[in-house]
Amino acid sequence: LSSTGVLDRARVRAELTREILAAAHDELSDAGAAGLSLRAVARRLDMVPSALYRYFASRDALLTALIVEAYQAVGAAAETGVEAAAGRPPVEQWLAAASAVRRWGLEHPHDWALVYGSPVPGYQAPPDTIEAALAVTRVLCRIVSDAVAPAARPPTALPDPPAGLAGALQPIGAELLPGRPPAVVAAAVTAWTQLIGWVSLELFGHYVGGITDLDLAFSYAMRTVAGLVGLADSGRGEG
Amino acid sequence: LSSTGVLDRARVRAELTREILAAAHDELSDAGAAGLSLRAVARRLDMVPSALYRYFASRDALLTALIVEAYQAVGAAAETGVEAAAGRPPVEQWLAAASAVRRWGLEHPHDWALVYGSPVPGYQAPPDTIEAALAVTRVLCRIVSDAVAPAARPPTALPDPPAGLAGALQPIGAELLPGRPPAVVAAAVTAWTQLIGWVSLELFGHYVGGITDLDLAFSYAMRTVAGLVGLADSGRGEG
């Protein structure tokens, strides 16, 4: 019917690109990152393998797209989590975000492994993925920077920062927590590490047999690290 | 010359088994866990692939052996680390152990990924590996249980434990930190998670561009979590 010319082709093309990505995503869920093959994706779409090369330059390009997509999804999950806790105390916002991230991980184990697990052999991450990786981190740091004033004194539970700590954390501190004391930036890194580390260890089976109620243990751990960042107390100290 | 009969054969057999494992280990370092193939291992040894089946029942059996070996190696590294800090304050012992574990990880990235990274697709971990996985954990918990008396009050930085926390952590608490309060057990889990999580994230490239001095940031993080467990203060409180 309608013939908008090149736009038609572009639309169809965009749509098929999405379909390929979706199929690749399904394949990822079944076979895992290392086993993800172009041919298997093509099979799902009833296409011939070579046809995919019209849409993705190589298997690596497809992987990259999946990685970016996964990072965006965790970021979105975190964001939704925080929004659900809007207006509540910072600790609760942090808990909500962390739980949302964990839930996403439990629901998408292969996607999680793709971005936070061992690097896919032979795959070299292009800059796009590095940028995308920041999505979650941004959400988490926003909670912190909303709750902790630049001049706030770091929680007493934190050790005295050694000389050079500020410098060591300069890039992340400057970009995501400008003006906050180095101990707080370090604590934020610790909290983030705890979150990602926990979900990875849980997914990869390292708590099996040791912890019976993972939900409870997780949220206690998240509360603990929230305290390190200074989210537990009233915050907003002015000097 | 000597012919001790069946013992000779057994000795040769044991030796070749070790050589195969060593070759598999080299192959792992080059190709990564997912890419580890029996044929490649055989090539390294100038053997024919089928010959390996006299020594390992399958590729999975070989993987299992490598995994057990890796766990033992991290455990040994941790042990050596603690020993080097014998007699010094608990925090220093913890730092020594943690640094040793991290160093081992940085030196053996593929072994690390094998045990703490994404599970190898299609591989099902047998019980042997689960037992072996406890080696590091034991070393770390020994530091804690030596330093923190059963009746010690948990550090004030820890949140009030919710009802059920003790139950959630019952298995690990009973086996590795008997009698310690649930908050302390939880903090130990957090410390362990921080250690393994940190090294994984560092190895997998997640701190790249954000932290410039990883040694410094790592040891500050480890000091921080040591404080949560109660290693920082004088410890040994009696009730």
Added chain:
DNA sequence: TGTACATCAGTGAACGCGCGTTCACTGATGTAC
């Protein structure tokens, strides 16, 4: 000490499989006059 026999290590060929990527091609879709 010597010989017949059993055990076992290692060989070589083969099975059936899957992979990423290339290339020349057919037809359909869109464009320009």
Added chain:
DNA sequence: TGTACATCAGTGAACGCGCGTTCACTGATGTAC
């Protein structure tokens, strides 16, 4: 509106590769009498 042409999506066959595992086999090593 109609036709000649260019673009582009998708096909099908092929390339060269690697994989885990099996099987019947040859010879050497050890054992029992």
